[in-house]
Amino acid sequence: MTKLLTLTRADLLCSANYIGGAWLPAASGARYAVEDPASGAAFADVPDSAADDARLAADHAYAAFDGWRARSARDRAGLLKRWHALIVANTDDLARLISREQGKPLAEARAEVAYGASYVEWFAEEAVRAYGDMIPEPARGKKLMVVKEPAGVVAAITPWNFPLAMIARKIAPALAAGCTVVAKPAEDTPLTALALVQLAHEAGIPPGVLNMVTASRASTPGVADAWLQDPRVRKITFTGSTAVGKSLARDSAGTLKKLSLELGGNAPFIVFDDADLDAAVNGLMAAKFRNGGQTCVSPNRVYVHDSVYPAFAARLAQRVAALAVGPASDPASQIGPLINSRALDKVAGHVADAVERGAGVLCGGAPLRRPGDDRARYYAPTVLTDADHGMRLAQEETFGPVVALFRFHSEDEVVALANDTPFGLAAYFYARDIARVWRVADRLETGIVGINEGALAAEAAPFGGIKDSGYGREGSRYGLDDYMHTKYLCMGGL
Numbered sequence: 270m271t272k273l274l275t276l277t278r279a280d281l282l283c284s285a286n287y288i289g290g291a292w293l294p295a296a297s298g299a300r301y302a303v304e305d306p307a308s309g310a311a312f313a314d315v316p317d318s319a320a321d322d323a324r325l326a327a328d329h330a331y332a333a334f335d336g337w338r339a340r341s342a343r344d345r346a347g348l349l350k351r352w353h354a355l356i357v358a359n360t361d362d363l364a365r366l367i368s369r370e371q372g373k374p375l376a377e378a379r380a381e382v383a384y385g386a387s388y389v390e391w392f393a394e395e396a397v398r399a400y401g402d403m404i405p406e407p408a409r410g411k412k413l414m415v416v417k418e419p420a421g422v423v424a425a426i427t428p429w430n431f432p433l434a435m436i437a438r439k440i441a442p443a444l445a446a447g448c449t450v451v452a453k454p455a456e457d458t459p460l461t462a463l464a465l466v467q468l469a470h471e472a473g474i475p476p477g478v479l480n481m482v483t484a485s486r487a488s489t490p491g492v493a494d495a496w497l498q499d500p501r502v503r504k505i506t507f508t509g510s511t512a513v514g515k516s517l518a519r520d521s522a523g524t525l526k527k528l529s530l531e532l533g534g535n536a537p538f539i540v541f542d543d544a545d546l547d548a549a550v551n552g553l554m555a556a557k558f559r560n561g562g563q564t565c566v567s568p569n570r571v572y573v574h575d576s577v578y579p580a581f582a583a584r585l586a587q588r589v590a591a592l593a594v595g596p597a598s599d600p601a602s603q604i605g606p607l608i609n610s611r612a613l614d615k616v617a618g619h620v621a622d623a624v625e626r627g628a629g630v631l632c633g634g635a636p637l638r639r640p641g642d643d644r645a646r647y648y649a650p651t652v653l654t655d656a657d658h659g660m661r662l663a664q665e666e667t668f669g670p671v672v673a674l675f676r677f678h679s680e681d682e683v684v685a686l687a688n689d690t691p692f693g694l695a696a697y698f699y700a701r702d703i704a705r706v707w708r709v710a711d712r713l714e715t716g717i718v719g720i721n722e723g724a725l726a727a728e729a730a731p732f733g734g735i736k737d738s739g740y741g742r743e744g745s746r747y748g749l750d751d752y753m754h755t756k757y758l759c760m761g762g763l
């Protein structure tokens with residue numbers, strides 16, 4: 270039932286699994302529908318894979334491992350550079366696919382392609398710098414050396430919110446390190462991932478080195494379980510919910526795999542009384558409304574010092590109320606639909622709960638029904654005031670275009686509030702007092718801290734959390750280490 274999207278290259282609309290260098294259906298022949306996030310209407314379909322498809326992918330990845338790791342780092346880097354060039358050359362088609370299946374406006378989708386491509390380029394460059402070490406010997410007659418080795422077959426399970434960037438930043442370091450990959454993209458957004466694989470194929474990534482299977486929500490546990498139980502799969506890298514991340518950690522214990530888990534966040538954003546308020550509003554707009562708030566590092570709790578609260582709230586509400594909400598295909602849209610009806614229900618539920626518990630609504634506060642489309646999943650960009658920690662939106666990630674403003678009076682109080690969550694992915698604060706900047710940066714319990722800055726992610730920086738936000742890092746030289754083992758060589762008799 271695949272209906273053509275308007276792509277310059279129609280062959281980038283792929284609708285099969287990619288295993289051992291060939292495009293294959295699921296062994297059962299089953300397929301599932303890919304839905305337009307705005308309406309829920311099906312517009313394409315892909316294989317609904319099961320455990321046997323996942324095992325076949327692992328067979329090929331395992332068989333390809335020795336050959337791939339034996340190639341020189343420069344050789345692997347060269348193939349990654351070709352892949353990077355193809356991604357950049359096909360930006361418009363990839364952006365159309367992202368917008369179509371994920372719903373983010375086209376300009377933002379293009380930015381995602383550039384962002385994802387930057388990881389491929391970065392890890393092509395890092396592939397040749399996976400250095401080891403010489404250790405000064407504690408006793409004469411020996412040499413102590415450390416070498417880095419690829420972890421083995423990697424299973425990558427990726428989310429829907431950045432259908433290209435998240436898969437690129439897992440696959441690129443894995444391939445750079447000399448690992449081979451089996452991947453499963455999010456059930457909502459398989460098309461961008463498959464197009465990326467097609468480009469990897471064209472770049473010359475050898476058969477079996479990169480394999481991808483698609484699966485519906487119902488079939489995903491079967492695919493994941495096949496990889497979790499398989500001793501040949503040596504590493505799992507996952508971005509998604511904390512609940513699923515914990516179950517992957519539990520279920521992979523039997524084969525003691527290496528794990529990278531980039532899980533949920535509940536980011537605090539603090540505006541101190543000495544902050545540049547305009548800069549803070551700009552930073553919040555950039556961080557909060559990227560992908561309509563459907564971003565793990567999106568600020569979820571905005572703490573504003575009592576003395577600047579009214580001024581900040583007024584400036585913010587003016588900006589938020591002016592955001593244009595609409596379909597990804599409309600160049601005027603700044604905020605697209607939420608990914609599915611569950612997401613819409615969650616956002617609406619958080620706002621209803623907050624209002625019931627005493628929050629005020631400065632703007633938005635309800636789903637947006639577009640004329641003639643009663644199934645639309647748009648939510649009006651919203652600013653809530655007088656939020657407190659008894660509200661659901663303080664405890665859970667809202668993952669939508671809702672800003673909740675909390676009031677605070679002192680530095681100690683706000684640091685305690687910011688850290689009062691099981692999550693620890695990102696935190697942001699705006700302040701000018703340099704002593705305060707260092708104090709607060711030291712005390713925030715997160716893997717990432719934005720100081721007078723709302724745009725944090727970059728291929729050169731380590732992205733990842735602590736506590737219930739997971740472990741492992743993506744991007745930077747630390748992101749390559751996560752795909753490698755450290756091997757110690759001791760040479761004696763010298």
Ligand code: SIN
Pocket residue numbers: 430431508531563564565566726732
């Ligand atoms: C995420 O939402 O998981 C990733 C966001 C980013 O890369 O900035």
